[in-house]
Amino acid sequence: MTPTNTDRSGTSRRSLLARGAALAAAPSIGAIMAAVAGPSPAEADSALQDYAPVPPSALGPALNSQGYYVGRVERNLYWVTDGTYQSAFLTTRDGVVLFDAPPTIGHNLRRAVDEIAAANGVSNRVTHLVYSHHHADHIGASALFGKHVVRVGHAETRRLLLQYNDPARPAPDVTFQDRRTLRVGGERVELAWRGSNHAPDNIYIHLPDHDTLMLVDIALPGWVPIYNLNLSADIPGFIAAPTTALSYPWKHYIGGHLGRLGTRADLGLHQQYVTDIVDNVKTALATVDPTPYFVKYGPNPWAAVKTYLDAVTDQAAAPVIAKYTGVLAAADVFTTSSTLTILESVRLDLGFGSQIHP
Ligand SMILES: [Zn+2]
Numbered sequence: 001m002t003p004t005n006t007d008r009s010g011t012s013r014r015s016l017l018a019r020g021a022a023l024a025a026a027p028s029i030g031a032i033m034a035a036v037a038g039p040s041p042a043e044a045d046s047a048l049q050d051y052a053p054v055p056p057s058a059l060g061p062a063l064n065s066q067g068y069y070v071g072r073v074e075r076n077l078y079w080v081t082d083g084t085y086q087s088a089f090l091t092t093r094d095g096v097v098l099f100d101a102p103p104t105i106g107h108n109l110r111r112a113v114d115e116i117a118a119a120n121g122v123s124n125r126v127t128h129l130v131y132s133h134h135h136a137d138h139i140g141a142s143a144l145f146g147k148h149v150v151r152v153g154h155a156e157t158r159r160l161l162l163q164y165n166d167p168a169r170p171a172p173d174v175t176f177q178d179r180r181t182l183r184v185g186g187e188r189v190e191l192a193w194r195g196s197n198h199a200p201d202n203i204y205i206h207l208p209d210h211d212t213l214m215l216v217d218i219a220l221p222g223w224v225p226i227y228n229l230n231l232s233a234d235i236p237g238f239i240a241a242p243t244t245a246l247s248y249p250w251k252h253y254i255g256g257h258l259g260r261l262g263t264r265a266d267l268g269l270h271q272q273y274v275t276d277i278v279d280n281v282k283t284a285l286a287t288v289d290p291t292p293y294f295v296k297y298g299p300n301p302w303a304a305v306k307t308y309l310d311a312v313t314d315q316a317a318a319p320v321i322a323k324y325t326g327v328l329a330a331a332d333v334f335t336t337s338s339t340l341t342i343l344e345s346v347r348l349d350l351g352f353g354s355q356i357h358p
Contacts, residue, residue, distance in 0.1 A: 051332050058222030058329035060259025068105060070112035073252050073261065076120075076187070077210040080105055080112040083259045085137070088214060089113055090207070091120065092185025095127035098149075099205060099214055100256065103140035103168070110144065128152060128184055130191070131172055132216040133202040134160045138256060140168045150174060152182060154193050156201035194244050197237035198230055206248050215245050216256030219270035223258050223329045228341040229274075235345035239274055242267045258329075273324055274342070277335070280316035281343045285353045288312045313340045 061069045063083055070080045079088045085102035087109055096113055105112075117124035131139050131153035142151065153172030161171040174180075182189040190206040198217040205214035217230045218241045225232075232238040245253075246267055253262030290308045297303035317339040324331035346352045 054329040068108040074210040091122045094185030095125040097128040100138045101141035133199040154201040196234040197241040198232040211251040213250040214254040220257040221262030221266040227337045229338045284312045284316040
């Protein structure tokens with residue numbers, strides 16, 4: 001990774017003003033995160049809950065005064081981050097292939113491409129835009145690249161985007177069902193759909209000549225998943241995805257989130273975290289006695305179900321939070337949410353603990 005145009009000295013007046021304007025005009029989550037992510041964050045409300053500090057291992061390179069970092073992954077493959085979201089691009093002799101266009105990075109994608117293209121004396125024309133999946137938080141800046149860029153994605157991504165009809169996310173023109181090799185300017189990108197996971201259309205983007213796999217919204221290097229295992233549609237598919245990812249040869253992992261790239265060890269740590277939750281959920285389901293909850297709330301079965309399953313969740317999550325605090329960032333923030341999701345999947349998808357009335 002080659003830091004370029006990195007400003008470690010602090011936040012410029014211009015970017016502070018831009019942050020303030022973004023907050024005042026439209027307090028989107030992205031704008032707020034951009035405003036507070038820098039070295040001079042907005043003043044914190046002391047009434048809000050404190051969480052464990054973010055371990056240094058979770059952090060990536062410093063952002064420049066524009067609010068982004070662009071660095072080399074390997075040879076002519078680069079990645080871009082705003083500290084929360086990630087995109088990547090490949091410079092080729094025939095133009096640039098962009099992978100995802102998160103709206104939080106937005107116009108900084110263009111700046112990052114221009115910066116690298118100028119430094120290397122290659123074309124800055126974005127000719128292709130590959131979608132990892134249909135979610136707006138990863139491709140919502142697609143329209144910035146105009147009508148003439150060739151958009152590439154899964155057939156289901158196209159179907160969903162045509163259905164949702166969001167002008168910010170034009171449907172892909174080039175689609176595939178299981179596999180497609182994308183060749184641009186002598187470079188090779190292997191796209192594959194290996195079943196649903198985080199989303200029904202989430203694909204594996206393998207760059208075998210760059211030792212890199214891009215798989216978005218599965219493992220977030222250095223961090224636990226956000227709510228409900230990254231708000232995933234298919235929990236067994238989500239849990240299985242890292243094994244599929246590790247079946248590819250690669251050294252660099254682009255997870256789509258937060259401030260740094262990943263390694264194979266990061267995927268292993270993510271797998272261990274999820275496995276620990278699954279194991280603890282099974283133990284808690286077998287040991288927490290539901291009787292008191294159903295006795296107490298007899299005529300209100302939903303109150304009984306909630307308090308019982310919350311007790312199972314809390315028992316399963318507590319040792320995982322203790323084990324991973326200081327290891328994976330935000331273990332104390334989101335583990336309980338993901339534990340409830342795993343609990344419901346273990347019960348409903350796997351049928352664990354399901355009993356037939358005698
Ligand atoms: Zn997503």
